[in-house]
Amino acid sequence: MSSSLAANGDMLVILRHAPHGSSWLREGLDAALVAAAFGQRVSLLFQGDGIMALVPGQEPGALGQKGTAATLDMLAMYDIESFYADASALDRFDMAPDDLQLPSLPVDGATIAQLIASHRLVLTF
Amino acid sequence: MILHILNRSPGTSLVYRDTLSAMGPEDRLLLIEDGVLGALTSQVRHFQSVEGRLFALREDLASRGLEGRCDETVQVVDVDGFVTLTEEADKTVSWF
Amino acid sequence: MRYGLLVQGAPYSSQASHSALRFATALIARGHQLECVFFYHDGVYNASRLAAPPQDEPHLVDAWRGLNAGHGTQLQVCIAAALRRGLLDERESARHGKTGHSIEPPFELTGLGQLVDLGNQVDRLVTFAP
Numbered sequence: 506m507s508s509s510l511a512a513n514g515d516m517l518v519i520l521r522h523a524p525h526g527s528s529w530l531r532e533g534l535d536a537a538l539v540a541a542a543f544g545q546r547v548s549l550l551f552q553g554d555g556i557m558a559l560v561p562g563q564e565p566g567a568l569g570q571k572g573t574a575a576t577l578d579m580l581a582m583y584d585i586e587s588f589y590a591d592a593s594a595l596d597r598f599d600m601a602p603d604d605l606q607l608p609s610l611p612v613d614g615a616t617i618a619q620l621i622a623s624h625r626l627v628l629t630f
Numbered sequence: 631m632i633l634h635i636l637n638r639s640p641g642t643s644l645v646y647r648d649t650l651s652a653m654g655p656e657d658r659l660l661l662i663e664d665g666v667l668g669a670l671t672s673q674v675r676h677f678q679s680v681e682g683r684l685f686a687l688r689e690d691l692a693s694r695g696l697e698g699r700c701d702e703t704v705q706v707v708d709v710d711g712f713v714t715l716t717e718e719a720d721k722t723v724s725w726f
Numbered sequence: 727m728r729y730g731l732l733v734q735g736a737p738y739s740s741q742a743s744h745s746a747l748r749f750a751t752a753l754i755a756r757g758h759q760l761e762c763v764f765f766y767h768d769g770v771y772n773a774s775r776l777a778a779p780p781q782d783e784p785h786l787v788d789a790w791r792g793l794n795a796g797h798g799t800q801l802q803v804c805i806a807a808a809l810r811r812g813l814l815d816e817r818e819s820a821r822h823g824k825t826g827h828s829i830e831p832p833f834e835l836t837g838l839g840q841l842v843d844l845g846n847q848v849d850r851l852v853t854f855a856p
Contacts, residue, residue: 516845519723521645532767532807539838553648591648614651621632622654626845627723628732629853630767637741637855663741689748690741709752716753716850717727724853 512587515545517624523557524573525566530558533630534576541583548587549580550620551609556594559605577607589620632657633719637726639667640676649725650679660707660715661686666696674701687712728759730848732841735856736768737786738779743772746854747789754797761848762800763790764841765833768856770808773801773833794832802844805835 518537522529541547551558563574580586590609595602602611612620621627634653640646646668653659659680661669668677669686677684681703688708691697700706707715716722731750735742750760765772777787793799809818812828815835819827829835845851 516842521648528767535806536766536838536841540842543839543842545842553645593651617652618654618657621652621723622720625721626851627721628845629724629726629855635852637745662745709748710756712749713753713756713758716729716852719850722850722852724855726855 512548512620512623513546514548514587514624516540516547516626516628517550517620518547519550519552519627519629520555520558521553521629523554524563525570529630530555530573531571531576533628534573534580536628536630537585538576538579538583541580541585546587547583547585548589548620548624549585550589550591550612550617551594552591552617553594556590556598556600559590559607559609560600561604561606563606574606580607589617591617631719633715633722634659635722635724636661636665636668637663637724639664640673641667645725646676650677652723653680656683658683658685658715658719660712661704662690662712663687666690666694666700669700669704669706670696671699671701674703685711685715727849728761728847729753730761730844730851731763732851732853733763733765733769733772734767735854736771737777738783739768739771740856742769742854742856743786744784747786747793749852749854750793750799754793760793760797760799762802762840762844763793764844765801765803766807766838766841768811769854770803770811770813773803773808773813773829775830775833776828791832801833802836802840803829803833804838804841806838808835 520533588609589612592611666686685705688706733746737743815829816827
């Protein structure tokens with residue numbers, strides 16, 4: 506777990522909702538993608554139920570709802586490369602940090618506080 | 631100093647725990663909407679770690695009939711006070 | 727100071743719109759500038775020109791319009807979030823072959839890039855969510 510000083514950036518997007526159950530995650534990722542396309546340095550923090558976005562093997566919904574797994578693969582194309590995962594949520598859901606769809610750095614509360622402090626703008630979804 | 635704004639009751643949502651753990655030592659927490667339920671004497675123990683930095687919005691307490699039940703350790707602010715808190719903070723983070 | 731608000735809650739479903747309007751009025755009264763309110767997620771419903779609340783309830787859509795008329799605050803609605811939810815201005819309505827429109831000025835359909843710009847322009851961006 507990292508407790509070292511976190512990266513600086515223009516925008517920290519905190520994703521707190523799981524895929525499929527609501528549009529929060531998708532709309533949060535859209536905001537991150539657009540910000541990156543506008544040249545902002547964007548970091549993503551998956552927190553609470555939001556770490557479910559990182560579970561491998563997600564599928565579209567039964568009606569063909571896209572979900573968000575495909576969007577995660579696009580992040581690198583937009584030069585979003587700073588991914589953080591709430592360590593306590595990983596523990597709670599028994600998820601191994603090396604078995605995530607995106608390689609994300611597990612972070613504790615103190616590091617999350619540093620992330621919030623070191624990004625000019627913080628948006629929660 | 632960062633102003634954190636929380637609108638969920640500790641009785642229905644655990645988001646307050648993530649909020650508290652994400653707060654720096656100087657940061658402040660403002661309870662609004664259903665968040666003001668956390669300011670009641672019976673609930674305020676959840677926010678012990680930010681005692682002295684805990685605020686609640688008066689009109690959200692009053693509309694719920696809770697002004698008299700707000701714990702005395704909580705600093706009650708009106709909407710002007712809300713604006714002042716945002717002036718004094720470097721930025722705000724909303725938790726819901 | 728220059729402020730921007732991000733509203734993500736639908737009117738009459740959550741308190742988010744009320745809280746945002748109260749905060750908007752108070753910050754303007756304190757002499758600050760409210761540049762823009764950006765509506766995203768279910769907040770886009772705040773822009774519906776067809777909202778018809780009972781007369782003894784606050785008319786939230788009119789209150790937003792009042793901010794624009796009285797203070798020049800821009801009212802921007804995320805186009806991707808709005809179109810999915812059936813909120814279209816005249817131009818989008820025609821483009822999609824619909825017979826009516828549900829958004830009109832002073833609300834403007836715009837891209838998420840405007841939210842990014844807003845975040846860069848203002849001193850404080852405050853989110854009101856459901």
